[in-house]
Amino acid sequence: MIASLTAPVRTSRTSLGIVCGMGAGALWGLVFLAPALVRDFTPLQLAIGRYLAYGIISAVLIAPRWRALVGMLARRDWLALVWLSLAGNTLYYILLSTAVQNAGIATTSLVIGFLPVAVTIIGSRDRDAVPLGRLAPSLLLCAAGAVCIGWQALGRPVSGNAGREFVGFACAIGALIAWIAYAVGNARALHRLDRVSVHDWNLLTGVVTGAQAVVLIPVSAAVEPIRHAAHAWLQFGAVSIAVAVAASILGNALWNRMSRLLPLTMVGQMILFETLFALLYGFLWERRLPLPLEVAAFVLVVASVLTCIATHRRHAPPLRPVMEEGIA
Secondary structure (H helix, E strand, C coil), X not given: CHHHHHHHHHHHHHHHHHHHHHHHHHHHHHHHHHHHHCCCCCHXXXXXXXXXXXXXXXXXXXXXXXXXXXXXXXXXHHHHHHHHHHHHHHHHHHHHHHHHHHHCXXXXXXXXXXXXXXXXXXXXXXXXXXXXXXXXXXXXXXHHHHHHHHHHHHHCCCCCCHHHHHHHHHHHHHHHHHHHHHHHHHHHHHHHCCCCCHHHHHHHHHHHHHHHHHHHHHHHHHHCCCCCCHHHHHHHHHHHHHHHHHHHHHHHHHHHHHHHHCCHHHHHHHCHHHHHHHHHHHHHHHCCCCCHHHHHHHHHHHHHHHHHHHHHHHCCXXXXXXXXXXCC
């Protein structure tokens, strides 16, 4: 009787988690268009603009509940917020943007495309997790999709500036490590802090990330002289606010909700939706149809996610109690 009651609940939680993961990927994919809209600004300036806006908006929204939330958090939780904000937001975005500018989108996509594999392997060590052997088909499909995305980078002629490409590749590896640490650490922090809603955790992250952006302003001013016209700054501000609201406020809220609903082995697979939507937006922006290898990547990535979902439905661990809450 208990099994018959818990099965629909588990299915509902899994379905809601997948929908939240798709929504987060759709919103995060918009981030890849930002550098194209404000090409004259550097990765550091883009990160400062985005996360300063994120921090200000978060501070305004969380102000009425600030005292109550501060009382719920221990020193350990604040330290987690600091390093998660640095790894998953500030450092990751700077490294990713630098990698794209130096090594190209293809190479960067290939490296970042292995995020789901790494997170899933780490998650397979958790209690009641799906054994890694059962996830092997999904992981192989994911890896094949990542190779398809970056195949042109692997086969293109080597340019004359090998040093710049090496810097870009190193930054892509750094971004991969930073986001692996964030995805794993954030999911485990959310499971530990069930007294804090995913929305408030996102806003707290925004406040801490905004503070980090303020610290970076003098660094940017020292190494990157301000030489943009007034209209360029207005466009930069509009893009920063749009990305902060869509990707950081709404996208992160959906991701945090998903992280509480799904096991870590599925959280890794949900990262693939960001890649899918980023590619889709790129095709629309460039007004072209996908190439055969890009179509193959789409098919492989979708097959990877579906295979992962099917494996988790066959492996049904006990339900964990989750606090009822809304996203907004």
